[in-house]
Amino acid sequence: MKSQGYRIIPVNPGHAEILGEKAYRTLEDIPEPVEIVDIFRRSEMIPPIVDSAIAIGAKVVWMQEGIVHEEAADKARAAGLEVVMNTCILKAHRRLR
DSSP: OGGGGGOOOOOOTOOOEEEEOOOOOSSSGGGSSSSSEEESSGGGGGGHHHHHHHHHTEEEEEOOOTTOOHHHHHHHTTTTTTEEEEEEHHHHHHHHH
């Protein structure tokens, strides 16, 4: 996705930098607007990430292949976010090009 011109802002408390970008400990630590929160975590880890996505005003919560959490998705939708579950963002991008 980065090679296609998309900016990736990594969130991972265990790393200072990923893909040449500064990594942040939490979504709330990112000092600029975030459009898509792309989640690569187990389904049981989703609710607090969705809460953070709502808190920062993200527009989309995207859960990668194999990740589904209906209750968190409902909460995100109720807050006005678009939700995608169980879908690889790179594969979806390739299909739409």
